[in-house]
Amino acid sequence: MRENILFYGCPEVLNENCEGTVKSIISEKLRIVENITLDRVHRLGKPSNGKCRPIVAKFHYYQQRELVRTTAIAKTNDLKSTGLGIGIQQTxxxxxxxxxxxxxxxxxxxxxxxxxxxxxxxxxxxxxxxxxxxxxx
Structure with a gap:
């Protein structure tokens, strides 16, 4: 779990590309231009009506994960205004x-x-x- 980050509040669509969703959040909302390498990206849990499941993204490089995490902390208010949240995965x-x-x-x-x-x-x-x-x- 050390390399994972959770993305909250991302609307679900049928047959979505979770990796594309995460990369668009990183580039558009966090304004990170670095090419981020992700190993796996998927939704957590079973789908349920009316709730958005968080997306878990496993970063290939820990330094990139930390860049995204620290940038998200700095831009918490901007993310909250759009209904998004980014945080580390806890046990x-x-x-x-x-x-x-x-x-x-x-x-x-x-x-x-x-x-x-x-x-x-x-x-x-x-x-x-x-x-x-x-x-x-």
Whole structure:
């Protein structure tokens, strides 16, 4: 999973070319002109009415994956305005640990703190503070 990135909010069409969809997002939305090499690209899960399944893309080169990931972080607001999201693929264990800490996440966020995930760790910092600290309770 180290080389994978998930693309959320991409509308599904019958007999689509997922690799073409991902490459168009990378070039048009992220404005990356480098020729990206992808090993595999496909939708996750079974189709269901009314929901767009995320697309998982396995990058051949880790450096290209990092270029896309960091550019997506810098352009998060632009992506959100178009209904798209880009993020790394997490294991089921990490996702479960995050769900268990969701109340802590909401508490810290509503207290006006900056909150972010680092794997299964929940990190927060006061506005104006320079360092994130792990939230455990």
């Amino acid at each position: 089921k264990v990490v996702l479960q640990q995050r769900r268990e800490k969701n109340t802590l996440f909401n508490r810290e966020k509503s207290a006006g703190k900056q909150v972010k995930w680092a794997g299964a760790k929940l990190l927060s910092r006061e506005n104006g503070s320079s360092q994130f600290k792990e939230v455990t309770h």
